[in-house]
Amino acid sequence: xxxxxxxxxTVRRLSLYLRLLRESGPSGTRVLSSRELAERTGSTSAQVRxxxxxxxxFGKRGRGYDVDELERTLAGILGxxxxxRVALIxxxxxxxxxxxxxxxxxxxxxxxxxxxxxxxxxxxxASGVNVWPLDELENVVRSHNVTIGIIATPxxxxxxxxxxxxxxxxxxxxxxxPVKLSTPETVTVRTMDVALELEGLSFAxxxxxxxxxx
Amino acid sequence: xxxxxxxxxTVRRLSLYLRLLRESGPSGTRVLSSRELAERTGSTSAQVRxxxxxxxxFGKRGRGYDVDELERTLAGILGxxxxxRVALIxxxxxxxxxxxxxxxxxxxxxxxxxxxxxxxxxxxxASGVNVWPLDELENVVRSHNVTIGIIATPxxxxxxxxxxxxxxxxxxxxxxxPVKLSTPETVTVRTMDVALELEGLSFAxxxxxxxxxx
DNA sequence: GGCTGTGAAGACCTTCACAGCC
DNA sequence: GGCTGTGAAGGTCTTCACAGCC
Numbered sequence: 283x284x285x286x287x288x289x290x291x292t293v294r295r296l297s298l299y300l301r302l303l304r305e306s307g308p309s310g311t312r313v314l315s316s317r318e319l320a321e322r323t324g325s326t327s328a329q330v331r332x333x334x335x336x337x338x339x340f341g342k343r344g345r346g347y348d349v350d351e352l353e354r355t356l357a358g359i360l361g362x363x364x365x366x367r368v369a370l371i372x373x374x375x376x377x378x379x380x381x382x383x384x385x386x387x388x389x390x391x392x393x394x395x396x397x398x399x400x401x402x403x404x405x406x407x408a409s410g411v412n413v414w415p416l417d418e419l420e421n422v423v424r425s426h427n428v429t430i431g432i433i434a435t436p437x438x439x440x441x442x443x444x445x446x447x448x449x450x451x452x453x454x455x456x457x458x459x460p461v462k463l464s465t466p467e468t469v470t471v472r473t474m475d476v477a478l479e480l481e482g483l484s485f486a487x488x489x490x491x492x493x494x495x496x
Numbered sequence: 497x498x499x500x501x502x503x504x505x506t507v508r509r510l511s512l513y514l515r516l517l518r519e520s521g522p523s524g525t526r527v528l529s530s531r532e533l534a535e536r537t538g539s540t541s542a543q544v545r546x547x548x549x550x551x552x553x554f555g556k557r558g559r560g561y562d563v564d565e566l567e568r569t570l571a572g573i574l575g576x577x578x579x580x581r582v583a584l585i586x587x588x589x590x591x592x593x594x595x596x597x598x599x600x601x602x603x604x605x606x607x608x609x610x611x612x613x614x615x616x617x618x619x620x621x622a623s624g625v626n627v628w629p630l631d632e633l634e635n636v637v638r639s640h641n642v643t644i645g646i647i648a649t650p651x652x653x654x655x656x657x658x659x660x661x662x663x664x665x666x667x668x669x670x671x672x673x674p675v676k677l678s679t680p681e682t683v684t685v686r687t688m689d690v691a692l693e694l695e696g697l698s699f700a701x702x703x704x705x706x707x708x709x710x
Numbered sequence: 711g712g713c714t715g716t717g718a719a720g721a722c723c724t725t726c727a728c729a730g731c732c
Numbered sequence: 733g734g735c736t737g738t739g740a741a742g743g744t745c746t747t748c749a750c751a752g753c754c
Contacts, residue, residue: 291693292745294696295716297692300695315714327713328746331713331714331715332715332745335714339715341714342714342754343712343715343752344752356564360698361702368694374548382589383589385674385691389695454689462512476594476688480582480603482504482508483684484575485510485575486509488575488669503722505724529735529736530735541736546724553736553737555736557731
């Protein structure tokens with residue numbers, strides 16, 4: 283496991299390859315070439331081979347990659363042979379959507395506890411997950427062995443929540459609040475921001491006019 | 497507006513700069529240096545200056561950037577001086593969350609119509625947006641002059657929905673379904689996938705063990 | 711013949727470092 | 733003195749192209 287620095291884009295693509303392999307599951311093809319993998323994930327064949335080559339040689343020359351084997355290998359690389367225990371902070375609109383989103387559990391991420399500052403939201407959520415008062419965060423996160431936190435609080439509360447999660451020993455945070463979190467380097471943070479993505483689209487549409495849009 | 501190829505990361509950072517400028521609004525500082533902009537968005541001062549230099553010279557040497565002026569300039573570059581008319585397809589968990597998410601309107605994106613295949617969801621949504629039967633998509637998208645579509649359907653329906661949006665003349669799609677969309681090149685697509693981000697975190701946590709994690 | 715694995719080349723992005731201006 | 737704007741250097745990521753194997 284002595285691996286060099288793997289880029290974020292490579293990891294993203296590995297996830298896409300894995301998703302494809304899982305979909306072409308039992309009834310799918312037994313072997314896929316780098317070209318097929320590329321076409322169906324929006325990459326190139328050389329890119330696929332390069333991505334995989336950082337971790338070893340998993341293909342068979344002249345044939346391609348064995349679907350089952352590559353699936354297991356990729357799951358291993360991505361750390362998805364284990365299940366991850368996740369805490370959700372903030373049971374508002376986004377939080378509730380996440381609680382009801384079965385794809386997360388299907389892909390190895392169990393939301394084992396949720397928190398909200400609003401007493402009315404405390405109790406058992408429709409999804410079956412328990413919603414705790416925010417005060418209980420440290421206790422419950424520790425007792426449930428949570429390693430990943432999801433921040434779905436209002437932006438004003440995000441920074442403080444991040445600090446509390448970090449102090450409680452959570453190793454990674456997925457942040458839905460449109461703010462920059464200042465966490466210790468030991469915590470890996472990734473932010474998802476719908477408005478930011480829309481702004482990216484806005485830019486693309488705006489600058490198209492400049493060039494001769496076909 | 498004869499601009500060269502601007503990278504996606506540059507555009508993302510421009511959005512972050514703009515967000516910061518807007519937050520440090522009326523009561524904020526009148527001038528910000530590239531160093532300040534960088535520190536508060538998680539970038540570097542050279543990066544900030546380079547990003548801006550693709551579009552012109554907006555700073556004052558020895559002083560920095562005028563907040564109001566740079567805010568206007570960035571909004572112009574990103575195409576945010578106009579408002580964007582957005583259609584949402586799929587009023588499930590994610591779709592509802594988006595309808596209730598005021599930040600989108602605040603940042604220039606108005607969801608002017610929503611669609612769902614389920615007759616029970618048709619009618620006026622709590623957010624005030626009208627939910628139409630899916631059959632009406634082409635009519636309503638055209639009559640409302642929609643330019644951006646958000647796909648929040650189940651994965652199986654995403655591809656077909658994308659094609660319909662593309663055929664109806666929508667210029668950009670924000671896709672929440674975990675599938676690769678095959679749309680004509682005239683349509684800009686961006687996909688947001690929570691599980692994919694979590695898998696990125698999973699990888700980071702897993703590969704840390706390999707190195708000597710401090 | 712077909713396809714992988716991979717050095718080398720090329721494209722792209724970031725950082726450096728400093729001239730130029732306030 | 734302080735800060736911008738920017739060529740040049742350095743680094744990273746992608747694509748090419750082909751040797752090696754099935």
